[in-house]
Amino acid sequence: DIQMTQSPSSLSASVGDRVTITCRANETISKYLNWYQHKPGKAPKFLIYAASSLQSGVPSRFSGSGSGTDFTLTISGLQPEDFATYYCHQSYRTPYTFGQGTKLDIK
Amino acid sequence: QVQLQESGSGLVKPSGTLSLTCTVSGASINNYYWSWIRQSPGKGLEWIGYIYYIGSTNYNPSLESRVSMSVDTSKNQFSLKLNSVTAADTAVYYCARLSPLWRDFDYWGQGILGIVSS
Numbered sequence: 039d040i041q042m043t044q045s046p047s048s049l050s051a052s053v054g055d056r057v058t059i060t061c062r063a064n065e066t067i068s069k070y071l072n073w074y075q076h077k078p079g080k081a082p083k084f085l086i087y088a089a090s091s092l093q094s095g096v097p098s099r100f101s102g103s104g105s106g107t108d109f110t111l112t113i114s115g116l117q118p119e120d121f122a123t124y125y126c127h128q129s130y131r132t133p134y135t136f137g138q139g140t141k142l143d144i145k
Numbered sequence: 146q147v148q149l150q151e152s153g154s155g156l157v158k159p160s161g162t163l164s165l166t167c168t169v170s171g172a173s174i175n176n177y178y179w180s181w182i183r184q185s186p187g188k189g190l191e192w193i194g195y196i197y198y199i200g201s202t203n204y205n206p207s208l209e210s211r212v213s214m215s216v217d218t219s220k221n222q223f224s225l226k227l228n229s230v231t232a233a234d235t236a237v238y239y240c241a242r243l244s245p246l247w248r249d250f251d252y253w254g255q256g257i258l259g260i261v262s263s
Binding site for chain 2: 070072074079080081082083084087088091093125127129133134135136137138139
């Protein structure tokens with residue numbers, strides 16, 4: 039299985055901050071990397087596909103980059119509704135696997 | 146707007162079978178892949194498998210011996226059965242649509258808690 043490692047596992051930030059979350063695969067996955075936002079009790083929300091393409095309707099303060107094994111999710115200008123847990127997901131090969139999550143909370 | 150809703154047995158005895166159904170609204174189940182994903186308490190997300198609308202499947206090898214999925218296009222539903230369950234199968238189970246090109250999960254259900262307990 040392809041292992042996905044996210045860092046940090048938790049992060050405290052303030053409204054208006056810029057934050058970056060890193061996701062690393064233990065083998066190359068080209069650009070088959072997706073990002074999701076998850077709030078307790080809610081359906082996960084799909085943010086970014088193909089490492090850097092923004093899903094329709096997702097605010098432009100979210101951006102993704104990377105290819106191969108190293109990827110980042112950046113949120114520029116944090117808003118109150120952005121405090122949540124974020125997961126990366128590789129769709130290069132089954133079994134599909136996820137990072138362990140990064141919990142973003144208010145400082 | 147595409148919506149997915151999980152339903153099914155919330156409490157299952159050890160060695161029993163967890164049975165869940167996902168009802169899709171706002172889109173046809175045809176021409177798409179449909180997945181199940183779970184999250185055990187305090188843990189990350191685990192992909193269980195997917196089913197194509199014509200019935201072909203792909204399961205996570207870690208669960209393959211205990212999992213089966215089916216689809217009912219007339220009801221716009223797909224289902225999961227997980228047998229020989231143990232406490233380790235206690236989790237929130239999500240259904241999701243798998244997009245064909247980049248194989249991202251573009252729509253998710255809210256999740257249903259499946260508890261394995263005697």
